[in-house]
Amino acid sequence: MTTTASRETTPRGTRGLTGRTAVVTGGAQGIGAAVVERLCAEGCRVLVYDKSAEHGESAVARWRGQGHAVALAVGDVTDADALAAAFSGLPADWPTPTLLVNLAAGFVFKGIEATASDWHAALDPTIIGLSLATREFVSRLPERDADAAIVNMASISAHIAQSGYLTYNTGKSAVLGFTRCVAQDLAPRGIRVNSVSPGTVWNANNERYHKEALGLDRATAEAAPEHGGKFLLGRFADPAEVAAPIAFLLSGEASFVTGADLPVDGGYLAV
Template sequence: MAKPPSDREADLDRAPKWQPRYPGSGRLDGKVAIVTGGDSGIGRAVCALFAREGADIALVYHSNKDDAADTVAIVEAEGRRAIAIKADVGKHDAGERIVERTLDKLGRLDIVVNNAGEQHPAADIRDISAEQLQRTFATNIFGMFYLVQAALPHLGKGAAIVNCTSVTMYQGSQGLLDYSATKGAITAFTRSLSENLVGKGIRVNAVAPGPIWTPLNPRGGAPAKKVESFGEGTPMKRPGEPNEVAPAFLFLACDDSSYMSGQVLHPNGGTIVNG
């Protein structure tokens, strides 16, 4: 599973599996969802599955225009509308621009999926620069605050917010100190925001994937040898696929989980964690 020197999903030596694995059942009919990091990986699989279930999608991407265009085509092939919004979610004004564009083009907002993230392996904490630390926190957690702040006036009773945390929040990660710290913040944010919004009828939950085969891994600078054995440390002895994670996002976004808020789901290959 050696990694190529590319950040395009199509250029991975083994393409991630994003395709929905079952027919849709209308669980998101008439809904509009924002999905950050929707151009590739887990985000692409979420966009595809949400579209199959009847949602129109505003997918947010940072720089990979080709991957974003591919995901738009995937959504449209499901018979749904899609727009791609280029934005750096870690910038304070990005949330407002994303929401404004979504409302202008798609007319409403029902679901926010905070999935965008970045990671930068470092074996020694002293190798983490102030710039890297601030950048990782800006993308991974500050961007969630900015987008929710902008979206909240447009979310009504029955709306859902789903955040992407990580198994590293529960296990720790010796080589991803800043990344795993942001994931701990995301879990705390999820639980606290749930308490804050539950009275408004807005549910807030999270998904904590384990090792999933996406462009984030080679893009994040992991050594080739580590990428080759990626996921083998799980009880299932393999990495997960994006389309094995997307159903957890769907469950939390639709009425199937109407009695759940402040919770975290764990598609992680069988690793036992607390909470």
């Protein structure tokens, strides 16, 4: 007898993450790194798939030093062969991955002046890469009762118009459509697919941007009505505050949630 799922099915309404294998694209830094840390704390083994060898190697060395089971595969989400090699190269004693978090994205902020190459840089990772990582993950799951879950990274930018953000917001809007369609297609196989839509998350990139472009530290930026003040909670998120709802959507506690987008935005989309 052969089996691709080497564990019991998660009882409905329970956490059920311990002992499972998760794959996190874009897991070397920022929100992705917080997701890896959260899933390690939940008792998962985690494959970090990231195009940055530098950040990936230092983060994974740190996590391993803390006793966590973390593997690194360096590659671009737009590279189907590298994705296949990453999944195939997992340690033989790890269970088949049943959790996938798609975070890698194209950070291109252009308006209607965007060239074809700008559009590829924006959409290839955000949508084609998302699709390829999802396809590779799903191809290794059983046809029925896979007991698997996927969380895709959208953004408040998927829901609103922002000047100069055409390329980015178009990609993030497409993540919502992708999530709903794939949720429909994969539901019969026991695979749930959801997305999260964070507001501004205070990571290294946002810290640099606020400091260099706006001359603002975190406290000053959060006090400004057009920055932190635009969120009902009057501040930015920490990466761990996005990782926690992602872990919830992956877990058995979200066993009847699929095709949904969860705002993690300090109330921004509520008003």
